[in-house]
Amino acid sequence: MDTVTQLTLGAAVGEAVLGTKIGNKAAFWGAALGVMPDLDVLASPFVSEVQALAIHRGITHSLFFVVAVAPILGWVLHRYVKGSASWKQWLWLVFWVVLTHIFIDVCTSYGTQVFQPFSNYSLSFNSIFIIDPLYTLPLLGGVITALFLNRHSKARSLANWIGIGISTFYLLLGFGIKxxxxxxxxxxxxKQNIAPEQFMTTPSPLNILLWNGYAESQDTLYVGLYSVFDDNRQIEFKSIPQNKKLLKPFDDQLPVERLIWFSRGYYAADKIGSELIVHDLRFGRSDLWLTDGDAPFVWNYRLEFNGDSTRVTGFEQFEPSFDMRTEMWNRLFKRMVGQK
Structure with a gap:
């Protein structure tokens, strides 16, 4: 999830665990620890893009990391932060804040390596978009309200738990809709004689009403949109050639293996002039699949080769680009409520 959500979730969890004991410090340390797993991005300037792709949401987002770091950081906080909380109570704050960070990340489409260092399997529930105000705002309202109330008052705890409850309900609702x-x-x-080798559904930006579906079948990816408010259940699919043959000569080389692993197979390759491009279709197009024409993909990699183009030496990611002018926001909202 986005940084604001992780800060807010961490603060709310910290307040729930230790707010009564140490007051506003619980929310502060919860927020700080809530973004700690994402500090893995600090390694990016010192490693190649191939390595960075595996590092982010890797070991610092694993269950092993939670178990290993909770007692250590719990002891450090108990030792150096003034207050009446015990080492065990600090341990639980660290444990629950980091664990909830990992869980909400798993609910997005990016993929999280929760079983590191034993497996690099990337787990993703695809049940919430990476930025969703309807999940974040109740948490934010609850924890901000709590910070202005006496730490021993029932109203403080109630406000925070109401925020957590509403956000959790919204998250569970996403699973049900999915x-x-x-x-x-x-x-x-x-009905349309599509035999998927695999398929996935994921919500479109900022909501859990309009969903993208991706199906891989015979070197083609079929992409469709469905809103829970659609008048009928008929889905119109766009077909995207995967062009796997373009990567076949290099599919045993690490950079290409890494891209296929990261995209979980939902990719398309393009030959543009002398350049070989890989698009990760899970992150959609700049038009959010809302228009009938062509539009640029937002998550792309340009492969880099050695001198005689026999080996892929690395790749360079394109900057994602969303065309989110007022017209596109209006189009998204209308499609969310079933207007095609």
């Missing part, structure tokens, strides 16, 4: 959406997509695959 189950329905998956059934609708599977119905359409059968």
């Amino acid at each position: 189950h329905h959406v998956n059934n609708v997509f599977q119905e359409n695959f059968v």
Whole structure:
């Protein structure tokens, strides 16, 4: 999730665990620890893009990391932060803040290596967009309210827990809607004679009403949109050639292996002049798939080769680009409520 959400979630969890004991310090340390796993991005300037792709949401987002770091940081905080909290109580604050950071990241589409260092399997529930104000704002309102109340008052704890409760309900609602959406997509695959080797659904930006579906079948990715407010369950699919043959000569080389692993197979390759480009389709197009024409993909990699172009030596990521003018926001909102 985005940094604001992780800060807010960490603060709310910190307040829930130790707010009564140490007051506003609990929310402060919860917020600080809430972004700690994402400090893995600080390694990016010192490693190649190939390495950075595996580092982010790697070991610092693993269950192993939670178990290993909680007692150590719990002891440090107990030792150096003034207050009446015990080492065990600080341990639980660290544990729950880092664990909830990992869990909410798993709910997004990026992929999180929760089983490191034992496996690099990238887990993703694809149930919430990486930025969703309807998840974040209740948390923010609850924890801000709590900070202005006496730490021993029931109202303080209640305000914070109401924020956590509303956000958690919204998150669970996303899982329920996703189950329905998956059934609708599977119905359409059968009706339209699409036999997916794999498929995924993920919400479009800032909501859990409008969903993207991606199905991989015979070197083609089928992409469709479905809103829970659509009048019917008929989905119109766009077909994107994957062009796997373009990567076939290099698919046993680490940079290409890494890209296929990261995209979980939802990629398309393009030959543009002398350049070989890989698009990660999970992150959509600049038009959010809302227009009928072509639009640039927002997550792209340009492969780099050695002198005789026999080996891929690395890749360079394109900067994501969303065309989010007022017209596009209006189009997104209308499609969310079922207007095609």
